Amino acid sequence: MSWFTRMTGVDKVVEQKINDKINGLKLPLVNNSKKAEYRMKENQMWASSDADNLLTFYKTHTQTGNYLLHNRLRFWQWVGGVDVPKLHYPAPEALMNHLKSLLFSGDVSIYIDEEDEAKSLEINERVAELLKDVEWESLVQQASIYESYSGSVAFKFIIDAEVHDRPIIEAYPRERFDLITKWGKVQAIVFKDDYTEDKRDYQLHSIYGKGTINYKLYDDKGKEVPLSKVPDLADLQDQDFGVPILMAAWKKNKAVSNEFPDLPYGGSDFEGVIDLFHQIDEIYSTMALYIRRSRPILMVDESILPTTIDGKTSMTPKEYYYDLVKMKPKEENKDKIFRNTPEIKVEQYTDAINGLNKAVYQTVGMSYTSVGLEGVGANVSGASLVQQEKATVIIRDAKIKLWVEFIPRVIKLLLIYDDILNKKLFNLEYLDLVVQVEFPEYNGQTYLEKITEMATAKQSGLIDTETAVERIYQHDYTQEQRNVITRNIKIERGESFVSPKQAVNDEGLIE
Numbered sequence: 467m468s469w470f471t472r473m474t475g476v477d478k479v480v481e482q483k484i485n486d487k488i489n490g491l492k493l494p495l496v497n498n499s500k501k502a503e504y505r506m507k508e509n510q511m512w513a514s515s516d517a518d519n520l521l522t523f524y525k526t527h528t529q530t531g532n533y534l535l536h537n538r539l540r541f542w543q544w545v546g547g548v549d550v551p552k553l554h555y556p557a558p559e560a561l562m563n564h565l566k567s568l569l570f571s572g573d574v575s576i577y578i579d580e581e582d583e584a585k586s587l588e589i590n591e592r593v594a595e596l597l598k599d600v601e602w603e604s605l606v607q608q609a610s611i612y613e614s615y616s617g618s619v620a621f622k623f624i625i626d627a628e629v630h631d632r633p634i635i636e637a638y639p640r641e642r643f644d645l646i647t648k649w650g651k652v653q654a655i656v657f658k659d660d661y662t663e664d665k666r667d668y669q670l671h672s673i674y675g676k677g678t679i680n681y682k683l684y685d686d687k688g689k690e691v692p693l694s695k696v697p698d699l700a701d702l703q704d705q706d707f708g709v710p711i712l713m714a715a716w717k718k719n720k721a722v723s724n725e726f727p728d729l730p731y732g733g734s735d736f737e738g739v740i741d742l743f744h745q746i747d748e749i750y751s752t753m754a755l756y757i758r759r760s761r762p763i764l765m766v767d768e769s770i771l772p773t774t775i776d777g778k779t780s781m782t783p784k785e786y787y788y789d790l791v792k793m794k795p796k797e798e799n800k801d802k803i804f805r806n807t808p809e810i811k812v813e814q815y816t817d818a819i820n821g822l823n824k825a826v827y828q829t830v831g832m833s834y835t836s837v838g839l840e841g842v843g844a845n846v847s848g849a850s851l852v853q854q855e856k857a858t859v860i861i862r863d864a865k866i867k868l869w870v871e872f873i874p875r876v877i878k879l880l881l882i883y884d885d886i887l888n889k890k891l892f893n894l895e896y897l898d899l900v901v902q903v904e905f906p907e908y909n910g911q912t913y914l915e916k917i918t919e920m921a922t923a924k925q926s927g928l929i930d931t932e933t934a935v936e937r938i939y940q941h942d943y944t945q946e947q948r949n950v951i952t953r954n955i956k957i958e959r960g961e962s963f964v965s966p967k968q969a970v971n972d973e974g975l976i977e
Contacts, residue, residue, distance in 0.1 A: 502726050506616065506641050509736045512743055513562065513615035517554040520747075521546055540741060541748035551754040555746045557823060558615070558736065561830065564837045565735060566610040568862050569869065570603070572906035576873065579900045583946050589881075589899075590944075596880050599632045609637040613719035616640030617734040620716035621876055622657045622672065625887045633883035635876070640731055643716070646673075647730060654678075655714045661696045668696055674714035680704040707892055715879060717872040720864070738829045746822045753815035761789055765804040768792040831861040859908055866905050874901035931955055 504527065511523040524542040545552055578593060580586035613619040616639040624634040638657055646654040654675035661668045667686040670693075672679065681702045683693050694700040707713070718732025725737050736743075764786060771780040771792065782790050793799045824834040833855050881896045920934040929937075935952045955961075 499726070499729075502729060505725065505734075508740065509615045509617075509734050510639070510641050512558045512736060512740065513611075515554070515556060515559050517552055517747075520554060521552060540744040541751070542744060545748075545751070551751045551758070553747065553751045553754050555750040555819065557743055557746050557826060560823075560837070561735060561739075561826060562611050562614045564827075564832070565614050565830075565865075566607055568832075568858070568908075569610055569865055569905065570607050574606075574873075574906070575902070575904040576877065577902045577904075578877075579902055583944055587944055587946075593877060593881070596632065596884060600635045600880070605635060605637060612637055612639035613717065613732070614735045617719050617723060618643075618716060618731040619719070620655050620657065620714060621879075622655075622674065622714055623879055623883045625883055627887065631888065633880055633887060635880070645716070645730055646675075650730070652712065652716070652730070655712070655716055657714070661699070663696045670696070670699060674712065676712055677707045677709040678705060679713055707886075709892060709894060711882075711894075711897065713879070715872065715875045717868055719868075721868065735830055739826045742822050742826050742829070746819055746826075749815055749818050749822070753812055756815070757810060757812070760808045760810045762808070763791060763806045764789055765791045765793055765806070767795065767799045767802050769795045770801055770803075831857055833857045855908070862908060869905070870903045873903045874899075877901050931961070 507527065508523065511519045514520075520542045524540075525546045542552075576593065576597070578586065578589050580589065609619045609621070618640045620638045620643045622636045622638060622643075624636060626634070642658050644656040644658070645652050646656060654673050657672040657674065659670045659672070661670060668691070669684050671682040671684065673682065681693060681699070681704060683691050683695060683699060685691050685695070693702055719735065720733035723729060723731065723733035723737065725733070768780045771782065773780050780792060782792070793802075793804075827834040827837060835855065878896045878899060878901070881899075882893060885891055885893045885896075917938060920929070920937055923929045924931065924934050932952050935948050935955070939948050939951065
């Protein structure tokens with residue numbers, strides 16, 4: 467009996483090798499074109515924030531079937547082997563972080579609506595505990611980074627009673643998972659994890675299908691080998707839960723890739739901006755070369771420099787080796803030191819980098835005022851500001867739509883896996899839950915700002931206490947809890963309170 471069966475009590479264990487069969491159907495893996503494979507690796511290198519990775523990638527990788535690629539002579543393609551600075555400006559990192567903040571700078575409300583208030587409170591408290599346990603905020607922010615550069619992200623659910631008593635979720639970027647499809651519908655997600663054992667490399671494929679989890683291990687030659695080749699994987703067993711739901715979750719970053727519309731993985735935010743990244747790095751590196759060539763130069767009378775033991779040759783101190791010019795002993799130079807300090811002007815370079823950064827955000831679809839590339843004057847009207855931010859709002863809404871579809875699937879699977887682990891059962895009733903997901907408004911208010919606004923409106927007589935409490939706490943507490951808060955506020959202020967369950971008769975008395 468496998469560790470998984472012992473742990474969960476699930477009896478149905480798939481004993482035969484799956485041979486690429488999920489639920490009895492032989493299904494094709496989605497094959498990327500060579501260009502798509504190249505682009506996936508290229509995007510990964512730009513997201514790595516490492517100049518060495520970029521230099522190595524463009525030196526060792528060519529786009530199969532396109533011999534013209536290296537004839538384009540983009541910066542990282544021609545600069546290898548050239549004795550000039552090779553620096554990376556963090557434009558890709560800034561883009562990914564801005565897009566992440568666009569979605570997750572505030573708290574995302576997740577609420578399950580049940581007719582029974584007690585049941586609703588119970589399941590929402592349980593979900594809150596599970597999300598805290600998986601470090602939800604960190605998870606979705608990392609997932610946002612992954613999907614931004616790779617075009618897709620997938621969540622793998624792991625349960626191992628020896629490690630933890632709750633489900634574990636791991637986010638995978640596009641380069642670490644594949645999709646198995648039939649007629650354009652995803653039938654399984656293949657998660658890829660690398661291992662090294664006895665100086666040999668292996669890759670584990672965890673295949674999360676509809677009601678199934680299967681494992682395959684491949685060596686560095688692509689040959690399938692027993693899981694026991696890696697001792698940590700020896701106890702893994704294929705599982706068949708006998709249910710028709712996909713046992714993992716994935717989402718697209720953009721609904722359709724502009725460059726690869728026929729592939730199901732979604733579009734990267736790097737589409738159309740790689741050339742701009744090259745240009746930014748070239749200008750940044752050129753600026754470094756300009757600064758290096760503008761180093762202060764010392765001109766020193768050779769006679770005051772230290773000499774070799776025999777006194778025949780003057781020596782340049784090591785720290786001045788590249789910055790010192792020896793002057794021949796002459797009367798006018800005797801014992802003199804001259805320093806040439808050139809004026810360094812980098813504005814032309816920083817302005818060019820700023821302009822290219824603006825082009826990056828315009829290509830992605832964001833307003834560059836959203837990220838501080840252009841200041842907003844004090845006299846700009848609210849209507850004008852809204853117009854300027856319109857592009858950013860549009861792209862944010864498009865991303866939120868995909869997250870609002872994805873998060874309920876994750877919540878339902880999280881509850882299902884928690885039951886498998888702790889209750890030894892598979893509860894399909896969770897699939898019927900109504901999970902409400904609400905992102906904060908763009909440039910939304912903080913908690914303190916919301917309270918201040920509601921307090922001002924209440925003092926001005928524009929709203930009553932019930933409305934203020936409803937506006938502030940509508941996503942944090944149940945209706946019953948909000949009623950208690952309203953009652954307590956009114957009691958403390960000496961105001962009359964009528965419970966929603968009570969009624970006032972024609973004589974103004976509470977019945």
